[in-house]
Amino acid sequence: MKVHILDDWFDTLRGLSCFSKLDRHDVTVWTDHISDPAILAERLQEAEALVLFRERTAISAELLERLPNLKLISQRSAYPHIDVPACTRNGVLVCSNMKADGPNFAAAELTLALILASFRQLPQQVQSLKSGNWMSGVGRSLRGRTIGLYGYGRIARAVAGYADSLGMRVIWWASKDGRAQARADGASVAANREAFFAEPDIVSLHLRLKPGTRGIVTAEDLARMRPDALLVNTSRSGLMGPGVLEKALELGRPGFAAIDVFDEEPLLDPSHPLLNRSNVLATPHIGYVTEDEFEVQFSDIFDQVEAFASGEPINVINPETIDR
Template structure:
């Protein structure tokens, strides 16, 4: 019998996880769920070393762990991105890696508009004004209707954002490595998008080609009243350059849910030193519905792999 180790919490009650596992796998595997975070690399190894299959979310899973897991045959990653996985070593070891693409499409795309509206309607400043006994004076906001909305990356989440932006009455521009013929967006080059859009929302994976994609040069193209939203991956944006243009008032604001590392971020982080930002601790995927959905996909990945018909293969 295969042994499955869920090496970190998945944000779903243990009873629900075990129910999903039983429904998907029956008696094909023994499932162990660790519903507390591991204390360090040694504990991750201890939870993994006897497993044939490991299920994890966004915890770093590097060679120094994998090489101690001689039985490991499959990783079911309860996440969309896999930049925290040592993919080259998994390929060397012929370890199957599957992700949970699509589980957070709704959650992330809805967060984008929470952040946009938070900036446009100055929600944090409004909250503080009420607490301080002040009025709405100086808190005039903006409407989304009629704004030029730029989407960088038209994968599933980018297209969902486009659909929501259309519902708000925005004009949609997009830049993407792969263009979708039926996307209903106006594709332009990245420089044009950065220059003409009032809102720029990032939806690209982290690759060697996208790291630092939004740098000082690209930020300098943005309009003074434009805002930047990043719910993709932190290193896609040069944080130092973004902090600089925000401090100088060269763009109106930014909202980010992702950083160069998982929060907590260091007190010295440049974006903590500016006022016209909204910062969230990587909550884009974190809704009750999305977390249950990804658990279902993670075990369906295992079921399909055991059946010889793997899905969501990276």
């Protein structure tokens, strides 16, 4: 099959051991990002299978209707960026492993790194040293602090393990079922939503973005956070409405933020308000961007390509396409 891989910005996949799973296919790797459907459709005219890097490229009905040869989209995890009904109408099978084994440790590790860097003022201290000014301010320790984790999933539980090893207190908030499971596991659940946002030194979001969670963290929630508290988001920007975090930071609650996700990605505007605040530590959606995590994720994705080519597709999201 003619397999096209989109948005491999650093041409990383060719160096992975799992890339050999595509040896019998004609593979094209695109290392830039194209958002214009017309330009994208022109370069993908011969593509029979698309391999995606998470949500880096939106797969719209407009694009799909211009790709008559496309038969398969292979990716991993959630797919809010894919118009699945349009895929079905155009005879394109979507395969995505939604039940991956184990948490995304890379994302959990980045969450911890952002917390440590924020509390110890690492970017400011490094810049001060490079500028010949030695120290710049006084950081804060994590031991004895309280972290609130929103979402009782695998990544959040990995972060909880790190926090526990650092001597932190962990409290939880989640869906009704998530809170029930947390209590059954002996975890400490906040008395209510208001207390969850008001009490911790750190609130970290670990929710999947779907219709039920879009905008789930409100301006009122953030207004309850302490003026010395840190809000961490390594999940999805859409968990808060547009401008909600920016306004909250202007009002001083929370006092700090560490974020890895944005409404528009890739974010190439250096004047963006979240990139120009001294109380915000921002990274360019690198939560899953490690060679180790790519090996895990793309091994699944390439297995889906092989399974489709062999006539036995796996992890199918729109099985009605097969019937058609």
